[in-house]
């Protein structure tokens with residue numbers, strides 16, 4: 212009886228209160244730990260959202276009393292962060308990997324062949340493209356040749372990319388079709404043994420076969436990119452810096468965005484091709500809804516795993532090799548020039564200490580012309596200690612992928628030797644120079660899982676908690692630093708700090724509520740998004756799975 216008297220009373224006062232409340236909003240989220248990622252590192256309890264934007268973030272009562280709302284979400288005390296950005300990923304490459312044979316984790320060349328045969332038996336494609344093999348997981352750690360591959364697959368093209376995308380093994384069918392008979396590729400290598408091409412192509416040599424390889428239909432690729440988007444949402448990732456697209460893919464991304472299906476913020480870097488430069492001359496900086504194009508991706512060198520990274524001194528495990536320069540210094544200067552002229556950013560892949568030194572010398576001139584150029588070094592993986600200060604002097608933005616450190620730790624010392632390791636995967640030292648880092652995964656070279664990135668950055672360990680004491684633990688980042696690298700600093704790295712990267716008034720209501728508490732721990736903990744929002748709209752809910 213008492214209940215029925217009290218209830219209408221509360222409803223009435225509630226209605227009165229809501230009439231007294233001021234502004235109407237679409238959504239209020241409360242009872243949360245909102246990590247705003249502003250300059251003051253503030254943590255708030257509630258947030259009001261209207262038209263996809265943040266209207267106010269503040270204390271629980273302040274927000275609940277001030278606003279009328281259509282919908283409210285009790286966040287159950289969970290952590291909320293701005294939607295994460297993967298500042299270096301490859302959706303296109305990942306889509307191709309998903310459509311072809313997945314060779315990740317294969318323990319031998321025989322296992323690679325077995326997976327190809329299994330794929331061929333099921334696939335309607337008259338070709339095999341695979342990705343993900345890594346000879347450092349095999350018994351002898353030597354690069355493969357195609358003898359078995361060519362025996363098994365005689366009359367269809369087969370091309371199998373190494374996990375880092377910097378080497379490919381092709382069968383004789385492809386070698387013949389591409390008419391490869393000599394090794395005269397600048398910035399690349401066609402591997403020969405006893406006068407015979409082995410089918411192994413490193414870096415620029417892979418370009419020789421791309422024109423003879425079939426590809427998947429645009430529709431297949433588009434559908435797979437949307438699957439990848441779902442995979443990213445479950446981790447709270449709402450933005451990707453897509454590290455290198457060709458001209459035809461500009462239209463593909465645009466049509467995915469136009470259809471409303473690709474909701475993530477895509478910051479696409481253009482490959483340096485005549486068609487892409489013509490696109491920039493015509494369009495300047497390009498923004499179409501959540502697709503932003505204002506940067507170029509350039510390769511200074513290759514990767515360490517395939518000994519394509521350009522080093523000042525020879526490889527410790529191959530005294531005849533310094534690695535490969537993929538783009539001449541003259542060409543890199545031309546790109547820098549073009550970027551400065553058109554208000555574009557230059558993002559150069561630099562792994563070896565020599566490649567990084569060459570890039571820094573080019574960026575020195577860019578700094579003179581525009582101190583806020585924000586030109587990036589992608590990976591910045593091995594730095595000669597005398598070059599660190601140049602990141603600060605020329606305002607060069609480092610873009611790093613902490614899981615590379617924990618994946619490469621098995622063999623990095625073999626390639627580099629003890630001394631050079633001191634300037635390798637040196638994220639803390641790089642952060643000290645520029646004051647910001649863009650943090651990514653480089654998927655599909657590594658997993659899309661940002662919790663592996665956090666663990667690798669903070670504990671310097673992989674998902675199996677190896678190595679026990681962490682790999683080069685002096686270079687660990689703090690938990691807050693790695694979270695900034697995936698939010699506000701990633702926004703700075705893409706000139707989007709006015710609309711993304713923090714949960715401040717006026718910015719996009721793009722955020723993630725995490726299922727478990729977000730704190731760094733000594734052992735790896737897998738977490739997921741509980742809810743992911745883009746522009747105030749729910750795009751992922753864990754319990755709907």
Ligand SMILES: [Zn+2]
Nearest residue numbers: 299301454653
């Ligand atoms: Zn990459």
